[in-house]
Every structure is written in structure tokens, then in C-alpha cells.
Amino acid sequence: VILQRRRSYSSAKRARAPAPVVIQKIGDPAVAHRALVENADDFSNRPLAPFLRYLAERNGGRRGESLASVSHSPLWRAFRCNLTAETLHPSRLGHLAPLQREGIEALVASLSSSAAAAGEGAIPVREHLCNAVFPVIARLCFGDGVDGCHVRAMGSVIRSFQQIAVGEARASPGTLRARFAEWRRLRRLLALHGRLGELFLPLVAARRESRWPCNGLRPYVDSLIDLRVPVDGDDGGGRRGVRDDEMVNLFSEFLGAGAGTIGACLEWTLAHLVNRQDVQQKLREEVDGGDVFRRSLIRGMPYLNAVVLESLRLHPLVPFMQRHVQPDVAARVVGVGGTATVPAAAAAAGDVLVQFTLGDIGRDKHTWKDPDEFRPERFLPGGEAEDVGPLPGPREIRMMPFGAGHRFCPGSGVAMVNIKCFLAALVREFQWAPPTEDCAAVDLTELDTFIKTMKKPLSARLTPRVLL
Numbered sequence: 164v165i166l167q168r169r170r171s172y173s174s175a176k177r178a179r180a181p182a183p184v185v186i187q188k189i190g191d192p193a194v195a196h197r198a199l200v201e202n203a204d205d206f207s208n209r210p211l212a213p214f215l216r217y218l219a220e221r222n223g224g225r226r227g228e229s230l231a232s233v234s235h236s237p238l239w240r241a242f243r244c245n246l247t248a249e250t251l252h253p254s255r256l257g258h259l260a261p262l263q264r265e266g267i268e269a270l271v272a273s274l275s276s277s278a279a280a281a282g283e284g285a286i287p288v289r290e291h292l293c294n295a296v297f298p299v300i301a302r303l304c305f306g307d308g309v310d311g312c313h314v315r316a317m318g319s320v321i322r323s324f325q326q327i328a329v330g331e332a333r334a335s336p337g338t339l340r341a342r343f344a345e346w347r348r349l350r351r352l353l354a355l356h357g358r359l360g361e362l363f364l365p366l367v368a369a370r371r372e373s374r375w376p377c378n379g380l381r382p383y384v385d386s387l388i389d390l391r392v393p394v395d396g397d398d399g400g401g402r403r404g405v406r407d408d409e410m411v412n413l414f415s416e417f418l419g420a421g422a423g424t425i426g427a428c429l430e431w432t433l434a435h436l437v438n439r440q441d442v443q444q445k446l447r448e449e450v451d452g453g454d455v456f457r458r459s460l461i462r463g464m465p466y467l468n469a470v471v472l473e474s475l476r477l478h479p480l481v482p483f484m485q486r487h488v489q490p491d492v493a494a495r496v497v498g499v500g501g502t503a504t505v506p507a508a509a510a511a512a513g514d515v516l517v518q519f520t521l522g523d524i525g526r527d528k529h530t531w532k533d534p535d536e537f538r539p540e541r542f543l544p545g546g547e548a549e550d551v552g553p554l555p556g557p558r559e560i561r562m563m564p565f566g567a568g569h570r571f572c573p574g575s576g577v578a579m580v581n582i583k584c585f586l587a588a589l590v591r592e593f594q595w596a597p598p599t600e601d602c603a604a605v606d607l608t609e610l611d612t613f614i615k616t617m618k619k620p621l622s623a624r625l626t627p628r629v630l631l
């Protein structure tokens with residue numbers, strides 16, 4: 164046992180080196196555009212997360228990739244095309260309506276009963292939002308035959324995994340204590356990863372056995388079972404099926420990236436609506452008139468769209484995006500780094516990390532008027548950002564909550580549809596007020612964890628509306 168532990172410890176140690184060097188945080192939209200759009204090919208790889216490096220070490224160097232981790236290569240193209248052309252294709256998103264309806268009905272019921280139990284008091288809403296959104300994403304992933312218990316178990320393990328993956332470093336870097344803490348963190352992640360495999364792989368096996376129809380949706384699991392990817396990530400050498408270890412990473416990523424971000428965006432947006440009763444009322448007037456499950460009607464709700472964009476501009480859920488680039492490229496494109504300023508060892512290893520801080524880009528004072536103010540009207544016709552959408556256009560970047568360049572978020576469409584649909588229903592069903600009579604505004608302090616969340620989770624007083 165001791166030998167085994169020592170071996171694991173030394174592989175954790177190897178997994179830590181070489182650490183990439185952070186050379187610059189980019190919060191300037193023009194520099195981000197130069198890097199991610201004009202030099203997209205050079206800025207299309209992310210650094211490998213320490214846990215995936217650790218896993219690869221344990222598997223004799225073989226990496227089990229996810230879409231976010233795989234380098235920009237034929238293997239990435241195969242994974243990416245599969246996800247966007249099959250599961251997340253816009254033509255399929257209309258078929259989400261029954262899942263959304265189920266999620267919203269459950270959410271309204273759980274909020275109503277908590278609000279009734281609290282009487283005049285406030286209720287915390289985060290847990291309700293997460294519990295309602297996760298099943299929608301889980302069923303998009305595995306089809307609608309997965310039972311609620313299984314879905315809840317997946318949600319809980321994914322959340323623990325994310326919490327531990329970004330766990331705070333409490334000891335000084337480089338000390339024995341810090342190395343031990345890191346080793347323990349990797350071991351805990353390994354255990355959770357194993358648990359995810361136990362939850363996912365039986366569902367894959369069941370789906371291989373029989374494919375019951377999913378009402379026009381193409382569950383991610385089906386597309387991955389059918390997918391053939393280049394052998395060794397290379398287009399020249401034949402095709403193979405997706406391995407189990409890759410499936411586990413791809414499902415974890417889909418569920419982790421999909422559900423938490425949508426829930427957090429809803430929480431941020433509701434917090435602003437609590438603070439700005441005038442915006443809440445204006446939004447309600449728009450959503451009261453339409454069926455929130457019909458995509459065509461949601462598309463025709465410009466104020467709803469503006470409210471969500473304004474929330475994403477102020478609080479992009481991914482605090483920062485990373486790119487792993489060559490030192491000479493970093494020097495040429497973002498104006499720093501290069502062998503002159505990057506420590507020689509890092510330059511020799513070619514390990515340069517560029518971080519784009521999405522919050523700074525969305526609040527850039529040269530781009531936005533009153534950048535810290537929540538003002539959805541800026542996205543309406545005649546406003547300073549009437550032509551700005553969730554994804555940056557080819558000419559400039561003004562905000563990029565879903566990233567930019569080759570690796571932008573493939574889930575932006577499904578995320579926007581779900582956020583709008585849930586938000587419209589929540590505003591139609593409830594009046595949202597601050598937690599107490601004397602609370603002037605809820606606290607909007609941000610906390611950057613795996614995603615950008617409210618440091619103090621939202622509590623609000625909810626009054627069910629009588630709908631005619």
C-alpha cells in the first residue's frame with residue numbers, strides 16, 4: 164500500500180510540472196479581438212487541466228480528452244462537429260419544449276411551496292434553479308429514460324467535482340503542505356471521476372442495447388455511440404469509436420458546462436430584477452403576452468433578449484478563458500512575453516498562458532457607456548449595443564460571455580433558449596421583491612469559482628401572481 168501511495172504521489176508531482184506561466188491578463192476588447200479572431204489558429208489551444216494531466220500520468224501517458232481539453236486537431240473537429248451538428252443543432256432545439264415545460268412546472272411548484280412556507284419571508288433560490296435546470300441538460304445528454312434519482316446523483320457528483328477542481332490553495336505554493344494538499348485534491352477528484360463513470364457507463368450500455376425514441380431530440384449519448392473519430396487524433400490513420408474514458412469526460416463537461424452556467428445566469432438576472440423593479444415590470448409586460456415554450460415567440464421578445472444579454476455582459480459566467488500559446492506569438496499579438504520578458508525556462512518549454520478576463524471586457528469603459536449600470540435598453544434598437552449579440556461578430560469584440568475564435572462555446576444557442584424560457588416563466592409566475600422591506604438592493608458581489616456566482620446567494624420574497 165505504501166509503495167502504491169508513493170507511486171501515486173510521485174505521479175501527482177510529475178503531473179504538476181511544468182507549470183505554465185501567466186504572462187498577461189487581457190481585459191482589452193481590441194487585444195482580445197486581435198488574438199482570438201485575427202490570430203484564431205494561434206490562439207486555439209487551452210492548457211491541460213492539472214487533473215487531466217494527472218489522469219494521463221496514471222494511464223501511462225494516454226489522455227482521455229474532452230472537447231475543451233483536446234488540442235485544435237482533427238480529433239477536436241470530430242468531437243465539435245458531432246456536438247453542434249447533432250445534439251445542439253438549432254433545428255433540434257424546438258424539441259426541447261416538453262423537457263423545459265417539465266422543468267419549469269417543477270420549479271414553479273417548488274418555489275411556490277417554499278414561498279408559502281416562508282410566509283412573508285424571503286427564500287433562497289439557487290438550489291431551486293440548479294435542481295430545475297440540471298434535469299433538462301441531463302436528458303439532452305442521456306435521453307428521457309433516465310430516472311430522477313440517477314439524475315440527482317449525477318448533479319451532486321458534478322457539483323462536488325467542480326467545487327474541488329477549483330479548490331482554494333490555502334498553503335503557500337511550493338511548500339510540502341501545498342504539495343500534500345494538491346495530492347489529496349487530485350485523489351478526491353479521481354474518486355469522483357470514478358463515480359461519474361459508474362453513473363454514466365451503464366446508461367451508455369443501455370442505450371447501445373436499445374434506442375427508444377426521444378421526441379426529435381438526438382441525445383448526446385447516441386451521437387457519441389455512433390461517432391467515428393480519427394485514430395490517434397490524426398486524419399490520415401483510419402477511424403475508431405469513442406472510448407469509455409473519453410465518453411466520461413465528454414459527458415462530465417456537457418453536464419458541468421451546461422447546467423451550472425444556466426442556473427447561475429438565471430440567479431444573476433433575477434437579482435438585477437429584484438433591484439430594478441421597473442425593469443422587472445417592463446419585462447413582465449412583454450412576457451405576459453406570449454407562450455414561453457414557443458421558440459418563435461421567445462425570439463420575438465426583444466426586451467427579454469436585452470435583459471439576458473445585459474446580465475451576461477455584467478456577469479459572464481466563465482470568469483476567464485485561457486489559451487496556451489508560443490512565446491513569440493504572445494509577444495507579437497498581445498504585446499508581451501517573448502523570450503525577452505518570459506523567464507528563459509518557460510520560453511524554452513514554450514509554456515505561455517494568456518488569460519482573457521471576460522468581466523473586464525464586458526465592462527470596458529471605452530466600449531460601454533456607464534459600464535457598471537444594469538441597463539438592458541442599450542441592446543434595443545437605437546441603443547449603443549443594438550447590433551451586439553451573445554457571440555462577437557467578425558469585426559470587433561464588445562463582450563464575449565461565450566468566448567470567441569475557434570473554441571467559442573458550442574452551447575450558446577441552447578443556453579440562451581433555456582435561460583430565456585425559464586426567466587420568462589419565473590417573471591410571469593411570481594413578483595420578485597428584495598429579501599426584507601428595508602433592503603435597498605441585494606448584494607451583487609461576485610465570487611469567481613468554476614463559474615462566476617453571487618458571493619451571497621440570492622434570497623428574495625416571492626409572491627405568486629394570479630394569472631388570468
Ligand code: HEM
Pocket residue numbers: 230231232243416417420421422424425428479480481484485563564565566567568569570571572573574575577578
Ligand atoms: C450561459 C451558459 C454558458 C456560458 C456563459 C458558457 C460559456 C463558455 C465559454 C466562455 C467557453 C470558452 C470559450 C472559449 O474558450 O473561447 C465555453 C466553452 C464550452 N462550452 Fe459553454 N457556456 C455556457 C453553456 C454551455 C452549454 C449549455 C454547453 C453544452 C451543453 C456548453 C458547452 C461548452 C463546451 C463543450 C465548451 C468547449 C468548446 C471547445 O473547446 O471547442 N456550454 N463556454
